Amino acid sequence: MDTIELLVRITWLLGAVGFVIGLIQMNSPATARNGNLLSAGGMALAVAGTAVLVATGRAGEVAGLGWPIIIIGIAIGGGLGLYTARTVKMTAMPQLVSLFNAVGGGAAALIAIDDYLRLSNVQSFAPGGVIPLEITVPTVLDVIIGSVTFTGSLIASGKLMGLIPGKPILIPGGRIVTAGLAAVAVLGAGYLFAGNTHVGVLFAIIAASLVFGVTMVLPIGGADMPVVISLLNSFTGTAVAMAGFVIDNPVLIIAGALVGASGAILTKLMADAMNRSVINIMIGGFGGGEGTVGAVAGAGGSVRELSPDDAAIQLAYASHVIVVPGYGLAVAQAQHGVRELAELLESRGVDVKYAIHPVAGRMPGHMNVLLAEANVPYPLLKEMEEINPEFERADVALVIGANDVTNPAARKPGSPVSGMPILDVDHAKSIIVIKRSMGRGYAGIDNELYVNPKTGMLFADAKDGLASLVAAVKAL
């Protein structure tokens, strides 16, 4: 190893250090942006080092089209990435993350495919030439995980964009098809691991994995997509680490393993916050997504309907108001409306805070991003543990498009949401719920909060409901 190669390897090490420190700095809102920039700097350094390695001929002789491929590839990918990332609306951000995840997994799989094709050309025709197991194992794992991630993330993204219906799509005999695809991949892997080198078998594994990604995600409801995206993000990390084993590159192994582990933890945290197991979600259970409008509540007890004017009076003459934003607010893109209402109330001397459930919105932390985009001051956003004791002192809890995370049934055993941590909205002196209908939430059960005598229902889309509230408060 000469000096230049040594220096390039040090840029890779520094890149990995940047990723780790960047992730650590993402612990706190104050340093998070810095952490991301540090991580990006590490990436730039590692890529620049690689360019030097190629330019100085230390990565093997550069083929005639080597540089054009690299430059054109970077120009196309960089342009598409920059354009989509800068123009996407913040509410549409989860599907873009899923799309970036898909291409990352695709790239990891392509590396292993390319490597296998080259090795099989060189070795399989030589007498007794077999690709060694320490290449075959990571190659097969990489193509399986990378292919599943590629199509799975595209489907998840399509569901969130509304290109594919968000409700679970059940294919007749889907379970059998999925099991058959898995069997093809496992048998193919076993054949290659047994010391055979066969390009056709590798492509059979790839084809099975690509279809498997589709059949795995299609039956899962739109509301579960965040957990699925998080899981697929973890998969991509693992695929990239496997690609690192295939081409013997330490920075791919380190960064891939980091993301694989982080995605796994994040997936578990998200599933825990919904009181569900990851396996439960992947097999498919209730996750009905948004398509539950029209379901009729039958919890017994009567529902009190509020007019915007009544609600406005309650809010304007309260001293403490806690806003509980949920999935419905994100879907209706009503974050600017809620900020407008809050500012109006504050100007009348009302103390307004926001209660953020860990899984409010479409992903953990998504609600914070949406509200921050609408310029809601960050210190007003309170996490569940912090705000729950304050509900007792609140005059009004304003629930906007949140359902299961406020359901008192979670405190009692015997319901699908039992044990799920909830916001203690029912402890407030009065409750106003803005909701399109009495439709059930994602867990598919009735919410007894709505028949609580303290609760008034304002039936409207979150955005329209807030607009009418703002108008009514202004008119007071």
Place this chain on the structure above:
Amino acid sequence: MSAELLAALTVFVLAVLLGFAVISKVPATLHTPLMSGANSIHGIVLVGSMLIAASATDLLSQILSLVAVAFATMNVVGGYVVTDRMLQMFKKKPAAAPKPKAEG
């Protein structure tokens, strides 16, 4: 098992443990930016894509590596830019000039 593979495996296992340790400390409010940030980090696959592109001689290999480089760059550039856009919004004091509303 060769010494190189053992060394690579050691690095892999330690990096997994490091990933668990780092992530479990992140507050829930930052989970979405974090997921997006972690998503950009696996764009490191660009390094591998560049290396296979440099030595691609036959047509199939050239096509595969071109797609790999483009995919990986999209992951890197898009991932970091969208994460930065999210984190930009966590400023303590809102900017004096309100941003143009992206949504209708």
